[in-house]
Amino acid sequence: MTLTELRYVVTLAREKHFGRAAERCHVSQPTLSVAVKKLEEELGVPLFERSKSSIRVTESGERIIEQAQRVLDQVGVIRDMAQDGKNQLNSPLKVGAIYTIGPYLFPHLLPELRRAAPQMPLYIEEDYTANLRQKLRHSELDAIIVALPFDEPEVVTLPLYDEPFVVLLPAGHPLAGEAELTAEQLSREQLLLLGPGHCFRDQVLESCPPLVETVTNRPQSATPALVTEGSSLETIRHMVASGLGITVLPLSAATAMQYREDILVVRPFVAPVPYRTVALAWRVTFPRPKAIDVLRLAAGQCRVMEKARDETPAASLSA
Numbered sequence: 001m002t003l004t005e006l007r008y009v010v011t012l013a014r015e016k017h018f019g020r021a022a023e024r025c026h027v028s029q030p031t032l033s034v035a036v037k038k039l040e041e042e043l044g045v046p047l048f049e050r051s052k053s054s055i056r057v058t059e060s061g062e063r064i065i066e067q068a069q070r071v072l073d074q075v076g077v078i079r080d081m082a083q084d085g086k087n088q089l090n091s092p093l094k095v096g097a098i099y100t101i102g103p104y105l106f107p108h109l110l111p112e113l114r115r116a117a118p119q120m121p122l123y124i125e126e127d128y129t130a131n132l133r134q135k136l137r138h139s140e141l142d143a144i145i146v147a148l149p150f151d152e153p154e155v156v157t158l159p160l161y162d163e164p165f166v167v168l169l170p171a172g173h174p175l176a177g178e179a180e181l182t183a184e185q186l187s188r189e190q191l192l193l194l195g196p197g198h199c200f201r202d203q204v205l206e207s208c209p210p211l212v213e214t215v216t217n218r219p220q221s222a223t224p225a226l227v228t229e230g231s232s233l234e235t236i237r238h239m240v241a242s243g244l245g246i247t248v249l250p251l252s253a254a255t256a257m258q259y260r261e262d263i264l265v266v267r268p269f270v271a272p273v274p275y276r277t278v279a280l281a282w283r284v285t286f287p288r289p290k291a292i293d294v295l296r297l298a299a300g301q302c303r304v305m306e307k308a309r310d311e312t313p314a315a316s317l318s319a
Helices: 003-015 018-025 029-043 060-082 102-117 128-138 199-207 209-215 233-240 289-302 304-309
Strands: 048-050 054-058 093-098 122-127 143-147 155-170 191-194 227-230 246-250 264-269 275-283
Touching: 003 018, 003 029, 003 060, 018 029, 029 143, 054 060, 093 102, 093 128, 093 289, 122 128, 128 143, 128 191, 128 275, 143 199, 143 289, 155 233, 191 199, 191 233, 199 209, 199 275, 227 246, 233 246, 233 264, 275 289
Parallel strands: 093 122, 093 143, 191 227, 191 246
Antiparallel strands: 048 054, 143 275, 155 246, 155 264, 155 275
16 A cells, blocks of 8 residues: 555545546556556455446545545645754645635735735635535645534634624615614515525524524515525625615625615614624644644734724715
8 A cells, every 4th residue: 555546546536537536646547547446456345436427435435535635644744744944834825715704804814814924825715615625625725714613523623703794785775774673674674695505694594583484484475575595795785786675794795895875784783693603624634733823813813803893884884
């Protein structure tokens, strides 16, 4: 058994295609196929089920490949230890964030990281939590920024900050005259939400129980229809500006831009205010703890939430 063979099977499990896996490993397809077969014969168990049209990991293969990934991570630790004095802040850092955090945190985070670690290239990516989870597990990302709860074996999760939710309304909406709003008031309105698959949609419904009841119990013929789904918070923001309804946003998204007072207004919730906890997650075996420390401290320096609160969401935001 060799580290090269372990790298081959881990890559093949990720790609589920011999040609793509061979390309990722910079070898020919026959070379990779022979090495995988040799490892299976040595272990005495099949790691993959093969057919003409597909390849899938066997049940035994899942456990073995997960362990192989841990071994490869530890090899990275050993290599770093062997290179005494190596600067952990010179290598690229790959960071992912969910769609409802990345656009509002990254513009603040990147300048802070550049100041703290000017020689460390940074690659950023936005995706759904489920996809970020897989990429973190497979070492395609070094760290991810998600909303709690987030549980993953052998992954460290560190809360960064709590972010309150607010309501975004057209300036002429009847509720715009209120200083604070309740979930019950929202349950009687045309509500714009992200579509299924976005964790923020679930967080809104979980933190505002009256909305859950309305979503599940409102008759099809009810007027107005409760929920119109959008593909992104920015799409929903434009829909609200067009007078199509109201929405709930994380405070960072609601205050990411200033609005003319005759177009959009932001209102806070009555206490207890619904909120989400934003957290940083990384593999226990990630071999560059200094890079994680810099990322964590940079996120704290951003103080996105404190800056946003200074905008006073109870009032209209004018250009």
